[in-house]
Structure formats: structure tokens, C-alpha cells
Amino acid sequence: MADTGSTFDEMLARSDQPRPPYESYFQWFANEDLKDLRRKSREAEAFFRRIGITFNVYGQDEADERLIPFDIVPRIISAREWATLERGIEQRVRAINAFLHDIYHRQEILRAGRIPKEIISKNTAFLPEMIGVNPPGGVYTHIVGTDLVRTGENEFFVLEDNARTPSGVSYMLENRETMLQMFPELFSQLKVRPVSAYPQLLRRSLADCAPEGLTDRPTVAVLTPGIHNSAYFEHAFLADQMGAELVESHDLVVENGRVAMRTTQGYHPIDVLYRRVDDDYLDPLTFNPDSLLGVPGIMDVYRAGNITIANAPGTGIADDKALYSYMPDIVEFYTGERAILQNVPTWRCSEADSLAYVLDHLSDLVVKEVHGSGGYGMLVGPAASKKEIAAFEKKLRARPSNYIAQPTLALSTVPILSKAGLAPRHVDLRPFVLVSPNKVEITPGGLTRVALKKGSLVVNSSQGGGTKDTWVLGD
Amino acid sequence: MMLGKTAGGLFWMFRYIERAENTARLLEAGWRIALTRSDGESNEWQSVVNTAGIDAAYSAKFDSFDSGSVINFLLRDRDNPSSVLSSIEAARSNARMVRTALSSEVWEAVNECWMEVKSALARPVSERTLHELLAAIRYRTSVVRGALHGTMLRNDIFAFSRLGTFLERADNTARILDVKYYVLLPSAAFVGSRIDNVQWEVILRSVSAERSYRWLNGGETTPMGIAEFLILDKRMPRSLAFCYSKIGENLNWLANDYGTRHESHTLADRICGQLNGTTVNTIFEEGLHEFLTASINDTSTLASLIQTDFRFYQ
Numbered sequence: 001m002a003d004t005g006s007t008f009d010e011m012l013a014r015s016d017q018p019r020p021p022y023e024s025y026f027q028w029f030a031n032e033d034l035k036d037l038r039r040k041s042r043e044a045e046a047f048f049r050r051i052g053i054t055f056n057v058y059g060q061d062e063a064d065e066r067l068i069p070f071d072i073v074p075r076i077i078s079a080r081e082w083a084t085l086e087r088g089i090e091q092r093v094r095a096i097n098a099f100l101h102d103i104y105h106r107q108e109i110l111r112a113g114r115i116p117k118e119i120i121s122k123n124t125a126f127l128p129e130m131i132g133v134n135p136p137g138g139v140y141t142h143i144v145g146t147d148l149v150r151t152g153e154n155e156f157f158v159l160e161d162n163a164r165t166p167s168g169v170s171y172m173l174e175n176r177e178t179m180l181q182m183f184p185e186l187f188s189q190l191k192v193r194p195v196s197a198y199p200q201l202l203r204r205s206l207a208d209c210a211p212e213g214l215t216d217r218p219t220v221a222v223l224t225p226g227i228h229n230s231a232y233f234e235h236a237f238l239a240d241q242m243g244a245e246l247v248e249s250h251d252l253v254v255e256n257g258r259v260a261m262r263t264t265q266g267y268h269p270i271d272v273l274y275r276r277v278d279d280d281y282l283d284p285l286t287f288n289p290d291s292l293l294g295v296p297g298i299m300d301v302y303r304a305g306n307i308t309i310a311n312a313p314g315t316g317i318a319d320d321k322a323l324y325s326y327m328p329d330i331v332e333f334y335t336g337e338r339a340i341l342q343n344v345p346t347w348r349c350s351e352a353d354s355l356a357y358v359l360d361h362l363s364d365l366v367v368k369e370v371h372g373s374g375g376y377g378m379l380v381g382p383a384a385s386k387k388e389i390a391a392f393e394k395k396l397r398a399r400p401s402n403y404i405a406q407p408t409l410a411l412s413t414v415p416i417l418s419k420a421g422l423a424p425r426h427v428d429l430r431p432f433v434l435v436s437p438n439k440v441e442i443t444p445g446g447l448t449r450v451a452l453k454k455g456s457l458v459v460n461s462s463q464g465g466g467t468k469d470t471w472v473l474g475d
Numbered sequence: 476m477m478l479g480k481t482a483g484g485l486f487w488m489f490r491y492i493e494r495a496e497n498t499a500r501l502l503e504a505g506w507r508i509a510l511t512r513s514d515g516e517s518n519e520w521q522s523v524v525n526t527a528g529i530d531a532a533y534s535a536k537f538d539s540f541d542s543g544s545v546i547n548f549l550l551r552d553r554d555n556p557s558s559v560l561s562s563i564e565a566a567r568s569n570a571r572m573v574r575t576a577l578s579s580e581v582w583e584a585v586n587e588c589w590m591e592v593k594s595a596l597a598r599p600v601s602e603r604t605l606h607e608l609l610a611a612i613r614y615r616t617s618v619v620r621g622a623l624h625g626t627m628l629r630n631d632i633f634a635f636s637r638l639g640t641f642l643e644r645a646d647n648t649a650r651i652l653d654v655k656y657y658v659l660l661p662s663a664a665f666v667g668s669r670i671d672n673v674q675w676e677v678i679l680r681s682v683s684a685e686r687s688y689r690w691l692n693g694g695e696t697t698p699m700g701i702a703e704f705l706i707l708d709k710r711m712p713r714s715l716a717f718c719y720s721k722i723g724e725n726l727n728w729l730a731n732d733y734g735t736r737h738e739s740h741t742l743a744d745r746i747c748g749q750l751n752g753t754t755v756n757t758i759f760e761e762g763l764h765e766f767l768t769a770s771i772n773d774t775s776t777l778a779s780l781i782q783t784d785f786r787f788y789q
Contacts, residue, residue: 049590050583050586050587050590051579051582051583051586052571052574052582052583052586227568227571227572232571236571236574236575237574239575240574240575245476245478245575246478246574246575247478247480248480250480251478251479251480261478262478262479262480262786262789263476263477263478263479263786264477264478264479264482264631264635264729264733264785264786265476265733265735266786268476
């Protein structure tokens with residue numbers, strides 16, 4: 001479908017010989033019995049179901065818990081490759097935090113004319129309520145999940161910055177757990193860097209961002225929309241692994257200038273709230289008045305500096321697709337360095353010249369809604385029918401500023417285990433980044449999402465994508 | 476420190492597990508009696524429905540008490556909020572809510588219980604497969620309890636789980652006795668009559684106590700003996716006295732740990748005191764039915780006091 005014929009395969013590149021990071025694995029695989037491996041693959045599914053790693057699908061009552069398919073062939077990244085990614089991600093995340101601080105304070109970047117004012121002022125992801133607010137520790141994006149894609153040996157691109165509430169880290173952890181149980185011998189052969197410390201690091205990182213002047217160990221809670229949310233498993237998993245309380249909005253009140261949770265012994269104040277609800281649903285008094293999910297008054301407590309909200313409200317402006325094309329400028333403006341990781345070339349349909357180009361090349365491009373997510377509302381030109389393109393063109397002409405367009409990248413492939421053996425499938429990568437006042441920590445690995453359908457470029461779990469364990473090799 | 480919601484979730488999770496198990500026991504008893512009788516079987520199935528306390532829901536759907544309807548209504552009907560399937564689903568849903576308070580063994584046990592029961596009850600159940608199915612339900616719920624005992628800290632999480640279990644169990648035992656109390660009354664006891672023996676057996680089997688009763692009473696089955704065994708005998712893990720001693724124990728643990736006594740403590744103390752200070756003769760003199768009705772009401776009051784005292788919902 002969308003294959004251009006010049007796809008980079010991370011295991012085999014363009015030859016029969018594995019690339020260096022995959023050498024040991026490839027050798028091991030050659031000696032394995034395919035039947036055994038397929039049996040292991042089925043065992044993995046039973047294991048996921050038993051421990052309840054499921055995601056909910058909205059509007060499907062009976063079968064409302066599904067598994068994300070898991071592929072047992074790991075994605076392997078060399079130490080050298082990882083070192084570059086790590087530097088690039090850290091640079092980008094530091095720039096994003098500096099940008100957020102600036103945009104909610106003096107707005108130097110607008111004064112300098114590096115990005116247009118309207119892109120901020122007319123953006124719903126920009127929260128005027130955050131102007132002048134100083135988040136505890138100066139951190140805006142405590143947790144970031146940078147989406148990366150690869151097109152060649154040294155070609156990595158940032159696809160999205162996911163600076164709001166990135167999800168998927170529970171899969172990173174459980175995928176590894178599953179692989180350790182199924183293939184212990186591989187881990188003794190290869191030096192795979194561990195990821196299991198993530199929950200402890202997350203807890204420490206959040207605690208380091210607690211409001212100043214606390215005498216006790218900070219109380220950390222995870223705010224979930226509830227058991228019907230698609231990522232509920234992850235919310236419960238993280239709370240459990242961190243030893244934090246898992247709360248819903250009806251467990252919380254604002255009392256004596258603090259946010260407090262209802263316990264069996266009365267109300268107990270919370271210092272750090274890792275919220276997994278959107279800005280809109282955070283405080284019905286400040287944002288969406290119809291929200292039943294929020295905590296009335298929490299924004300007042302926040303502005304008074306008495307609670308840390310992770311990620312800070314209003315961080316969405318940094319991963320807005322309209323702003324994405326300015327990221328290289330943003331990185332340069334705040335770090336004084338050139339961006340280490342490339343941006344995907346992007347046409348802003350709000351600009352007349354770009355729009356004209358995009359309209360002429362719809363069948364070659366990927367067109368995305370500025371505020372869309374989860375792979376919905378986008379056009380993958382090369383895979384679309386004439387009818388779909390015509391329908392999309394209408395929408396695009398009606399509201400050009402609502403769209404950006406990018407070339408269809410030849411995403412790299414990593415093999416999956418298919419009935420016939422190894423078969424290449426397109427992948428992306430989401431490493432998880434923790435930011436505290438003094439540190440940016442990136443867990444070596446991340447979530448590799450894989451499009452299980454042959455030729456497909458859409459890796460989203462809501463649209464038939466699966467996951468793989470991601471191995472970063474030690475030196 | 477524990478969220479009120481979590482305490483409530485644990486309490487209900489274990490109430491529902493206990494309820495599923497009790498319903499399975501009750502069905503097993505009804506099925507055995509129906510098997511060993513050649514006449515009037517429908518009467519027995521009606522009494523099973525009465526004992527389960529779901530007359531209204533059942534009558535709204537069926538006109539008669541045939542074995543197939545009763546079995547399936549008790550096991551898998553979603554219109555019956557106390558059916559085994561509804562109970563297990565509710566237990567698992569509460570478990571998901573309180574996932575962070577459970578050890579992974581307990582969570583996996585309840586999740587597997589749900590998966591197996593759901594698939595076993597996906598289609599109507601015939602009498603032929605009933606026995607095996609009921610055994611599987613009892614087995615699965617036992618694994619949950621076993622995991623609780625083997626892997627959970629003895630803290631407030633444990634206390635609220637146990638409170639749910641024993642309140643449900645006390646309610647269940649009192650209801651079984653109350654539905655059958657007339658066969659235990661001296662006036663109705665044609666000693667040795669076949670019908671009464673069968674009814675007594677139903678009572679004992681519903682609480683899986685037929686063998687232990689015989690062990691302790693040397694084979695002599697009398698109405699007073701049964702009532703005493705199920706109400707006052709602390710060796711019997713489903714008797715009211717046993718359940719209330721456990722309820723008292725767990726509430727006291729909470730009082731010590733939290734440093735606060737609530738209304739629920741006062742009521743539980745009173746009920747324990749009553750059970751300790753009475754004899755089966757006194758109960759019969761003052762009226763078995765009255766005693767059981769009062770006990771069912773007390774249990775229900777205590778449950779709602781616990782819910783308020785420990786802020787399950789507000």
C-alpha cells in the first residue's frame with residue numbers, strides 16, 4: 001500500500017545479514033523452532049489477559065476490554081544509537097520546558113518574532129489562566145513521551161512531543177516482564193539495559209517537584225477518570241508500582257487551601273497530583289463547567305503553590321501540531337544549539353503557498369488535524385481512495401488552518417513473528433522522559449508500536465497496532 | 476492511609492465473592508434434594524428462590540419454579556443482581572477499582588475466577604453439568620480467599636475485606652434459617668418424619684455443614700441442635716456467633732489502628748454480647764423468627780454504619 005520500496009529494515013537493512021545490534025538475536029532465532037515460538041506467543045497473550053493488561057474500547061459494552069497485540073520479536077537499539085537519541089530528546093525536552101515558562105511569562109520568543117503571535121493567542125491549548133503562574137520546581141512537563149520514527153541508518157525524526165499525558169509506559173514495563181519470563185536465556189546473552197526502575201524513578205521525580213516547605217514525605221496521588229477509561233489499567237498499574245494512591249475526582253475536595261482526598265480516617269492533603277485527565281476536565285470552576293471529572297477549586301490551590309500538578313495545565317501548547325513545525329526554532333532559541341533530532345518537514349495549511357502545494361499533492365502526503373490524536377481524523381494520501389481524498393479536500397478547503405501536512409515517511413520496519421516466520425512491519429518508538437528540577441532522565445527503551453497489517457503505516461493501538469519490547473544494548 | 480472508596484471497594488468485592496459462593500452452595504443443596512425426591516420437586520426449587528431472597532425478581536420473569544429456570548436465574552441471569560455471574564462481575568469490577576490495594580495474587584485470582592465463570596456461564600446450564608460447574612465456582616472463590624490469606628498484609632485492607640465476607644455470611648446464614656424456621660419449630664417437628672429430615676438436610680447442606688454437624692452431634696439431628704449449631708456454635712465458620720466474633724475482631728483492629736471508635740463498634744459489641752449471652756432455649760422461647768428478623772436487620776444496619784463511619788462514599 002504505502003510502501004515506497006526504499007524501506008529501512010532495522011534487523012536486515014537491505015541485505016540477508018543482520019545489522020550489528022541484531023547479530024546475536026538473529027543467530028538465536030535461526031536455531032529456534034517456529035512452532036515453539038508461536039506457542040510462546042500464545043502463552044504471552046494468556047499471560048496478559050490474566051494479569052489484566054487490557055485497554056477499554058469506548059461504546060462496546062460486552063467486549064469492552066481488549067488486549068493490545070504483543071509481538072515477541074524485540075526491537076533492538078545499539079548503545080551508540082541510543083546515546084544520540086538521549087542527547088536529542090533531553091535537548092528537546094529542556095527547550096520545551098523553557099518555552100512553556102516563557103510563553104506563560106514574558107513571551108520573549110513572540111517579541112523576537114520567532115513564532116507568530118496568532119499561533120499562540122488563537123490556540124485553545126494555550127491557557128490564559130496559566131499566565132504568571134510558577135509551577136513548583138519550575139517544571140511544566142514532568143513526564144514526556146517523545147514519538148520518534150526512523151527512516152535510515154542515521155535518520156531519526158521526532159513525530160510528536162506528547163507533552164500532556166503520554167500513555168503506554170505500562171506496556172513498556174509489562175512487555176519486558178513478559179520477555180524476561182519467556183526468554184531468560186536471551187537476557188543472559190545480550191546486555192539489555194533494564195527498564196524496571198521506571199516507577200521508582202517516576203515517584204522520586206514527582207516527589208522532587210513537590211511544593212517547597214514540606215516537612216513530611218510528599219503524598220503523591222494518581223488522578224484517573226475511572227475504571228471505564230481506556231488507560232485505566234495503566235493508571236492503576238503506575239499508582240500500584242509507585243506506592244501512590246489512585247484517586248478519582250469524587251475522592252477529592254479543596255479544603256483549607258489544600259487539595260485533600262477522602263480516606264477512611266477523614267481528609268488527607270495531597271502534595272503531588274499525577275493527573276491522567278485532560279486540562280479541560282481538571283477544574284470545572286476554571287475550565288469546562290460541565291466536567292464531572294474535575295476538582296472544583298484545584299486551580300486556586302495550584303496558583304497558590306500548594307499542589308504540584310503533573311503535567312502542568314497548559315503544557316498542551318507545546319505539543320500542538322500547529323506549533324510543531326516551529327520546534328527547530330524553539331530548540332535553537334532556548335538552547336542556543338541546533339536541534340539534534342530532526343523535525344519531519346511540515347506544511348502549514350494556514351499559509352496560502354503551503355495550502356496550494358498540499359492540495360496539489362494530497363495523494364502523496366499525510367494530512368493531520370492540528371488538535372487530533374490517536375490516528376483519527378487524518379489522511380494518509382498514498383493509502384486513501386480517490387473518494388476519501390475528495391472528501392478530505394473539502395474539509396481542508398473549509399478550514400485550512402486546522403491542518404498540517406507532512407510527506408509520507410518510509411518508516412523503518414522491524415520483523416514480527418508471522419505464520420511464515422519473520423515478516424517486516426513498520427514501527428515507531430516512544431521513549432519515556434522524566435523531568436525534575438535538576439534532572440532529565442530517559443529510561444533506556446520505550447514503547448515500540450508496530451503496524452501489524454502488512455504495509456500499513458498506522459501504529460495506533462486503537463487502529464490495529466501492536467507493541468514490541470524495546471531493547472537498548474549496554475556498551 | 477486508605478481511601479474511603481478503596482475501603483468500600485474491598486468490602487463489596489468480598490461481599491460479592493461470598494455471595495457467589497453462597498448461591499452456589501444453595502443451588503447444590505436444592506439440586507441434591509430435588510434429585511433424591513420423586514415427587515413435588517418444584518416446591519423445593521421455590522424454596523431455593525425464597526432463600527436466595529430474590530422472589531420478586533424471579534416472579535417478574537417466570538410463572539413456575541421448574542429446575543431449569545431456577546438454576547439459570549440463580550447462576551447467570553443479569554436480571555438477577557445476586558446471580559453468580561452478576562456477583563462475580565461485581566466482585567471483579569470492585570477489584571479493578573481497588574487494584575492498588577490488592578496483591579497481584581489476589582487480583583489474578585479474582586480476574587481468573589471472572590474469566591472462567593463468565594465463559595462457563597456464557598450458555599444456559601443443564602442439570603447434567605450443574606454439579607461440575609458449582610464445584611468450579613466454589614474452587615475459584617476459594618482460590619481468591621486463599622490468596623487473600625497467603626499474600627496480603629494484615630492491615631486495614633485485610634480488615635475491610637474480612638468485614639465484607641462476614642457481614643455477607645452472617646446475612647446469608649440468618650436468611651437460610653429464617654426461610655426454613657418453621658421446620659425447626661417444635662410444633663411443626665414431627666420428629667423422624669421424612670419431610671422434615673429432608674428440610675433439615677437442606678439447611679445443613681446450604682451452609683456445607685451436614686458432615687461437621689454429624690461429627691459433632693453423633694448423628695442425632697434435631698431442630699434445636701441445628702439452630703444452636705448455626706446460630707451459637709463458634710466452631711462452625713458459618714454460624715452467626717462465629718461471623719460476629721470475626722466482625723468484632725476486625726472492627727476492633729480498626730479501632731486500635733485508627734485510634735477511633737465509631738457507632739459501628741458499639742452496635743457490633745452489642746450484637747456479640749447478645750450472641751454470647753443467650754442460649755438456644757431462650758431463642759426458641761422468645762421466638763426464632765423474631766430473633767432471626769432482628770439479626771438480619773442488625774446486620775444490615777451495621778453494614779450501613781460501617782459505610783458511613785469509614786467514608787466509603789462521602
